[in-house]
Amino acid sequence: MTAAAAARQILTRLHEVMASRMHAQGKLDRVVEIIGESLDSEVCSIYLLREGMLELYATRGLNQSAVHVTRMALGEGLTGTLVENNETLNLAEAKAHPDFQYRPETGEEKFHSFAGVPIVYRERAVGALNVQHVDPRRYEDIEIEALQTTAMVLSELIANAGLVDEVDASGSGGALDGTQTVNGLTLVKGLAAGHAVFHQPRIEIDQVMADDIEAERQRVYRAFDKMREQIDNMASQAEFGVGGEHEEVLQTYKMFAYDEGWSRRINEAIDSGLTAEAAIERVQQRTRMRMREIDDPLLADRMHDLEDLANRLLRIVSGQLGTAATQGLRRDTILIAKNLGPAELLEYDRRKLKGVILEEGSLTAHVVIVARAMGVPVLGRTRGLRGMVREGDEILLDADHGTATLRPSQQIAEAFDTRFAKTREKQAAYAELRDVEPFTRCGTRIQVMINAGLRDDMSALAMTGADGVGLFRTEFQFLVSATLPQRERQTRLYRDVLDAAGDKPVIFRTVDIGGDKAVPYLRDEAANMDENPAMGWRALRMALEREGLLKAQARALLEASAGRSLYVMFPMISEPWEFDAAKAVFDEQLDFLKVRKKILPESIRFGAMLEVPSLAEVIDILAPRLDFLSVGTNDLTQFLFAADRANPKLAERYDWLSPSILRFLNRLSNALVGQEVDLGICGEMGGRRLEALALLGLGFRRLSITPAAVGPIKELIRQVDLAEIGDAMNRWLVSPPADMRTELREWAAERGIEAD
Structure with a gap:
């Protein structure tokens, strides 16, 4: 059976459960039964984030007495680890993993294999869907994909039922107040000050399961045509002069836009019964998984380019085309993004764009090459940034020292302004040495x-x-x-x-x-x-x-x-x-x-x-x-x-x-x-x-x-x-x-x- 056929079979059964008048707990109980039966897995469990802790909400195969009793913190045990890291685990022997923790009340001591996927809502992991088996074995890709598709459906159910901690629009559980310093990796040096603007407002996927597969396929085809037209137009713009390396970066970017393998995977996800938006998101999740497994930094950066395109495609197909770039920057801005593609950076007004902070990013990323040419300082590897900052917060970016200060106090802001002014004075003094030959005193x-x-x-x-x-x-x-x-x-x-x-x-x-x-x-x-x-x-x-x-x-x-x-x-x-x-x-x-x-x-x-x-x-x-x-x-x-x-x-x-x-x-x-x-x-x-x-x-x-x-x-x-x-x-x-x-x-x- 193909991955699409297996996922479609599960989605058909899930659709019936979601359409029923059962209460939320009853639906979750039925979901774990369906997944366990479909994957021939002795255990299937759902954990949800409640009051900052992960709570066992439904299970097939573990002790029922552990439901609503077993709780663990983020980062605790295998489930806490996969939720905290927002990543999939697939283990033939769970006990061999350094984060394994045994919970005696669950009766899980006889199970060896473990696979778990995060349940993601608004870019934040709010739970986990796990399966376990007595025999040591790694789950097949087709089974992992079925779990990930199910997790997408569950995110819709648990959000509508209010079963998890409230998630604010920025994707965090509530941004922090007061001054805070964030450390990161210097990608492009420089100092900048401005107000936080999120590069990409989250696209909310209202419907996961498709009513008409062919109609969804046509929506994706039209979106691909429009996206490719946009990329072609960008690639033809002489942003940095004809024939420059930046043009080559965009040509590589264009190559991804026309990649048939990528469009085929989205079509396969639609075949399984997902809407166009959910199919793009499903393939994007798979891309993120692959990115975590890639050791080669250059290939990982190219996967980031592909994610950038997926975000663009998702905005087109959903009709939510507005980004911070298209809406226009109104004042000095520090742009916040998980990652950024080179084409998207070029869309911004360079008079207002003062700096960029990325949750991910690396020194070899294509966007860094373009940012350096634009003279825009960039700080990367600021994990969890979206949970610390709100739209409009004042930010002082010191990419020279790899830090950013959020919501600075007046004293910190004045000290930064003084340093910034001294930097400009020194630069002016150095500029005066431009035509002076460097002779020593001797x-x-x-x-x-x-x-x-x-x-x-x-x-x-x-x-x-x-x-x-x-x-x-x-x-x-x-x-x-x-x-x-x-x-x-x-x-x-x-x-x-x-x-x-x-x-x-x-x-x-x-x-x-x-x-x-x-x-x-x-x-x-x-x-x-x-x-x-x-x-x-x-x-x-x-x-x-x-x-x-x-x-x-x-x-x-x-x-x-x-x-x-x-x-x-x-x-x-x-x-x-x-x-x-x-x-x-x-x-x-x-x-x-x-x-x-x-x-x-x-x-x-x-x-x-x-x-x-x-x-x-x-x-x-x-x-x-x-x-x-x-x-x-x-x-x-x-x-x-x-x-x-x-x-x-x-x-x-x-x-x-x-x-x-x-x-x-x-x-x-x-x-x-x-x-x-x-x-x-x-x-x-x-x-x-x-x-x-x-x-x-x-x-x-x-x-x-x-x-x-x-x-x-x-x-x-x-x-x-x-x-x-x-x-x-x-x-x-x-x-x-x-x-x-x-x-x-x-x-x-x-x-x-x-x-x-």
């Missing part, structure tokens, strides 16, 4: 460059007065594409970047994908087995194995640089032969273009990125072949300390001013003295004033940093005497102080250098 010119990855990042060169791009991450184009970018498209991007840079140098890092930057169109068994993806099959390792990938990029870079200077940097090099192999690919493509009498680059300089510590041990061998070397401090530090920088528990466990990393960098700098190799830093370390001060003392004369850090670092450089800081660093490295950070800060303060 007259040494330091190169201050920016890191970039998108065509639109290039505008930062003019705004900051940076010396060029010290790191252009070419992988962004690969990460936002649904398929491997063609050579012509790569060439167009690189040419546009060079055009935007003018006579300033751009160092292109060859593609760094794979490992923790997985793309679906380049799969490999070895990569899938990586337990430590950051140290796995990625970057140059992948490019050398998939030679066609590097060949296409080499040719694109050479053609784009015709008549100009080309700077190429290879990432993740651990031994000299890897550099030689990568350069050989470029030499081969250069010969190819020479034979065909193509215009060649005026000059080509090759460099390496030092992220793998082993390269430092053979740098004397590689140095004669290098034009420049850039130290990638982010990866280098995590490899030196064996500390995953993505793990929040380890984020504070190592310090860039630790003697171990400073000694490593000093040894590297000394090894290159007398060599004609331009030594620089790429990464966050160079963009922090105190750390930059230490790097200047170690002999680094080129810093490639975020555009926002250019002004502060230029200001710092103008206060420094290199001989003084060099002598101090030499003393400290021979005999390290107990706290290098404090020692360096005090040294700077004595000389009037503002280093923090």
